[in-house]
Amino acid sequence: MRETPECVELFGRLLTREIPYDEAEARTAMIAAARETRWRRNQPCDAVVARSSVACVVAGAVRKFALRPSGRRQIVDLIVPGDFLGFGRPDPAFLLEAVSNDTRVACFTRDRIERLTARFPPVSTLMQSCAADAIRRLEHHLLVQSRITAREKVRAYLAEMTRRMKPGRAETVTLPITRYDIADHLGIAVETVSRAMTVLRRRGSIALRTPRDIEIRDPSMLAEGR
Amino acid sequence: MRETPECVELFGRLLTREIPYDEAEARTAMIAAARETRWRRNQPCDAVVARSSVACVVAGAVRKFALRPSGRRQIVDLIVPGDFLGFGRPDPAFLLEAVSNDTRVACFTRDRIERLTARFPPVSTLMQSCAADAIRRLEHHLLVQSRITAREKVRAYLAEMTRRMKPGRAETVTLPITRYDIADHLGIAVETVSRAMTVLRRRGSIALRTPRDIEIRDPSMLAEGR
DNA sequence: CGGGCGCTTGATTTGAATCAAACTGGGTGG
DNA sequence: CCACCCAGTTTGATTCAAATCAAGCGCCCG
Numbered sequence: 001m002r003e004t005p006e007c008v009e010l011f012g013r014l015l016t017r018e019i020p021y022d023e024a025e026a027r028t029a030m031i032a033a034a035r036e037t038r039w040r041r042n043q044p045c046d047a048v049v050a051r052s053s054v055a056c057v058v059a060g061a062v063r064k065f066a067l068r069p070s071g072r073r074q075i076v077d078l079i080v081p082g083d084f085l086g087f088g089r090p091d092p093a094f095l096l097e098a099v100s101n102d103t104r105v106a107c108f109t110r111d112r113i114e115r116l117t118a119r120f121p122p123v124s125t126l127m128q129s130c131a132a133d134a135i136r137r138l139e140h141h142l143l144v145q146s147r148i149t150a151r152e153k154v155r156a157y158l159a160e161m162t163r164r165m166k167p168g169r170a171e172t173v174t175l176p177i178t179r180y181d182i183a184d185h186l187g188i189a190v191e192t193v194s195r196a197m198t199v200l201r202r203r204g205s206i207a208l209r210t211p212r213d214i215e216i217r218d219p220s221m222l223a224e225g226r
Numbered sequence: 227m228r229e230t231p232e233c234v235e236l237f238g239r240l241l242t243r244e245i246p247y248d249e250a251e252a253r254t255a256m257i258a259a260a261r262e263t264r265w266r267r268n269q270p271c272d273a274v275v276a277r278s279s280v281a282c283v284v285a286g287a288v289r290k291f292a293l294r295p296s297g298r299r300q301i302v303d304l305i306v307p308g309d310f311l312g313f314g315r316p317d318p319a320f321l322l323e324a325v326s327n328d329t330r331v332a333c334f335t336r337d338r339i340e341r342l343t344a345r346f347p348p349v350s351t352l353m354q355s356c357a358a359d360a361i362r363r364l365e366h367h368l369l370v371q372s373r374i375t376a377r378e379k380v381r382a383y384l385a386e387m388t389r390r391m392k393p394g395r396a397e398t399v400t401l402p403i404t405r406y407d408i409a410d411h412l413g414i415a416v417e418t419v420s421r422a423m424t425v426l427r428r429r430g431s432i433a434l435r436t437p438r439d440i441e442i443r444d445p446s447m448l449a450e451g452r
Numbered sequence: 453c454g455g456g457c458g459c460t461t462g463a464t465t466t467g468a469a470t471c472a473a474a475c476t477g478g479g480t481g482g
Numbered sequence: 483c484c485a486c487c488c489a490g491t492t493t494g495a496t497t498c499a500a501a502t503c504a505a506g507c508g509c510c511c512g
Binding site for chain 4: 453454455456457458459460461462463464465466467468469470471472473474475476477478479480481482
């Protein structure tokens with residue numbers, strides 16, 4: 001995989017997450033061990049990812065979803081740059097698709113990970129940490145999915161995306177997915193997502209530069225409680 | 227930990243799940259490495275479990291849940307005998323409680339696992355497999371949570387429990403938790419759970435020996451679709 | 453310059469929450 | 483031993499939030 005500035009930055013973030021060791025060398029090794037693939041919008045990426053043991057999204061986003069017999073789609077996980085996928089057991093019930101054009105994923109085969117671990121033992125800890133993050137993502141999403149009102153869900157989704165998309169500034173978010181995707185992710189209707197956005201906008205909590213570029217005017221809106 | 231028949235059976239099941247090596251010896255080693263604790267109904271077990279890296283439920287059941295500011299409770303995971311917990315990052319937002327009296331849990335500290343792995347390398351694979359199961363459990367539950375109707379949720383819950391509780395016969399289930407717990411697990415109201423059960427009973431799909439002992443009269447009822 | 457996709461708004465319907473109340477069985481204390 | 487109590491469960495009546503049905507708007511892309 002090529003050492004583009006963005007992947008250097010990304011793997012730097014991964015490595016410094018909790019492991020104190022020679023960052024530059026390990027980062028170079030990880031980038032070298034990764035095999036990059038890229039997809040266009042809505043293109044399935046099951047095949048490539050399934051062959052690898054784990055993969056890290058570098059750019060764009062990937063959605064993991066199931067199709068119900070009714071034709072409904074349920075997005076169970078949304079993987080944005082810096083997140084890993086592939087810790088679960090391969091399951092044909094779930095499909096993977098690129099969300100946007102130029103979605104890039106760095107795949108690691110099992111033995112590449114093992115060789116990396118041999119040279120840099122903390123990589124094993126790093127992998128465990130990424131698996132733990134995947135679990136946390138699911139548990140948190142489970143909290144959002146259930147029990148709260150549709151407006152709460154949308155608010156929680158905005159809060160989550162604000163946190164995950166731009167580690168630096170929190171005042172604006174560019175949503176990686178469409179309203180339809182948000183609806184399928186939160187388990188509500190598109191119209192309801194739209195209405196919730198409108199309510200937040202009218203209250204002055206957010207402003208929409210475009211439907212996808214959202215300015216957080218009142219960060220306290222992201223807090224819990226109705 | 228003592229070698230009771232049930233824990234021998236349990237660890238035997240764990241070990242044979244996908245690892246072909248001398249089972250009896252490894253099982254003895256695992257049981258020896260585990261430190262057993264037991265709790266009474268509704269007793270919190272955060273403290274002990276949090277200190278360990280991972281733990282395996284041997285008897286009873288454990289619920290992992292969050293409390294909302296509103297006082298509502300959301301059960302995100304239900305761990306029954308044979309399941310592991312503790313792969314996620316420790317998170318104070320989630321609480322752990324024993325569901326029934328005489329809930330028994332086998333805890334493994336990080337270095338005990340490492341020592342086990344050194345003697346029996348496939349134990350590492352076993353751990354990864356258990357983490358993958360935890361992820362699958364969450365993803366599957368996410369699908370159930372976001373299912374459209376409440377009746378679907380209850381049906382899916384019964385199907386899941388039938389599968390997880392008694393690996394052998396599928397015609398009866400003894401639910402490990404109360405209607406209130408089921409409600410908080412599925413994100414619906416107690417009354418709705420009860421009504422859904424009543425509908426299934428009236429249709430002849432199930433029969434209730436007691437509210438907790440359920441006989442599956444029509445297994446096709448467990449299939450997908452409304 | 454269509455045409456379709458993504459987004460928004462309005463009107464109506466509906467499924468589940470909520471409020472209210474009665475029933476069960478097991479356990480406790482008089 | 484019985485009366486009581488209480489947690490768990492069930493059923494009914496009412497309310498309400500979100501799904502559904504319907505329609506229009508803007509914009510990007512072919």
